[in-house]
Amino acid sequence: MSTVKEVDDRFKRFGTVSFTGISKINDFIDHLDDGRVTGTRCTDCGRAFFPPRADCCQCRTSRMQWFDIAGRGRLVTYSRLAFAPVGFQDDVPYCIALLDYGDYKVFGRIAADLPEEDLKIGMEMVTTVNTLPNGQLNYVFKKER
């Protein structure tokens, strides 16, 4: 029998560079593999969380249910980076942004093929799973089709 314990470090696959490996919400990564971006909802109070959380700070319980980030969010704000931190230089330039879905907001990147000039605060966008050139997974915001 092996004495080596399996470590669930799926979260290290998130983003260009992940700074976290182990998290109780690691199923998030499996959902990305399935083409879904997901948040969690407390089954006691119904509060929706994005980013997803394992625990509800309102009820102090951990009875959470996954839900899909679906439909359209409105662009709250954004910025285009001309410089990047260590590990992200190959991605420059890129835009980070925030979408408001009403019950929750989503922080992420604008799709690489969408120029900054085409962005307008308040515009409707969708969140979609994206595979990065280095094989990592994230999600990006695109114009609604």
Place this chain on the structure above:
Amino acid sequence: MNKVAIIGVGQSKFVRQYPGSIRELVFDGFKEAVADAGITAGDIGASVVCSAPEYDKQRSPAGVLAEYLGLNPQPTFYVESLCSSSSTGLRLAYALVTSGLHSVVAVLGFQKMSEISSSESQERMGRGADIQWESPFGTMMPAYYAMYARAHMETYGTSPDDLALIRVKAATYGQLNDRAVYRKPVTFDMFGDPNNRMSGPVASPLRVGDCCANADGSSCIIVANEEKTKAFGRKPVWILGTGAATASVNLAGRDLFTGLSAAREAARQAYDMADVTPEDVDVAEVHDCFTIAELMAYEDLGFAEPGKGRELIRSKATYKEGRIPVNVDGGLLSKGHPIGATGGSQIRTIVLQLRGEAGDIQVKDPAVGLVHNIGGVGLYGNVTILGRDS
């Protein structure tokens, strides 16, 4: 409640690369503050050491520094709230003194950022945000503040030119401050000149000129109870109010993008405790890590209505001769921003102003001063209100 006075202030020069160790750097600010207070190290009952530890090779610097400064066997401990660490330290020192546990406490802020490269430093600073959910997208501090700038511009019509005016003001006073890292003039025209470094893009809509400089530096603030203050015979500056608040680290958890909710809450607490209003403030130091941060501070502190901050800089109301002078020591933009030392440096400037000892940057006869010191992108908000003896 017992009154708490600031009896000594000091800071090192803020420089690109300090030619010494963190102990020697901290000694510079400490030496000046002890001399300023007219006391000895033995008069200090405890120290609070404030910095962001990810820049240091030394684990647990507090104990190491206490020994170097001659503060054994007195207790010491470490506090951290990113860029507002030394305001947090001052708040704790206030509590240590009002509780009666100690009668004199030294707040030591420092940061030696030059140990690591600028891009590494950006990456570490970026990790002051949400490392699980935001950093994997390649975030950094200028980009977060840029998102606030974008929202402010969209909501209120603030322009990049308004932000440039804030940098011009900072440089006006940075030239007068021999402790500042950036002492060159900055003109409005530099921002319109594509060949000038100031106009280069960093994170839209922020440009190079909108961003403060990293620096190495230290600061020291010595506080005492009323009895000791009288015994030492120093000209006291009293802590009238201290406010501190927090907000969601992830922008997705926030509702306000044209100001910092933690700053507004900290200001409300500090004004209430000091029993003063924004109109009573005669001179202020605000956390201008980026130009937009100063503009939002005007509004978050109630110096201007939300959306009207630009009118203060356009009319030069925040210049030394204006209605509410702000950052007349050059601010973080020109003075430099050695994370853990910054709050103490801001406090020092206001203490000198209230004592009438600010030299070239002295504001006319101020009685009430305010310090606004932010950690992260509004993750921590700290506001301290100081007053001279009436």
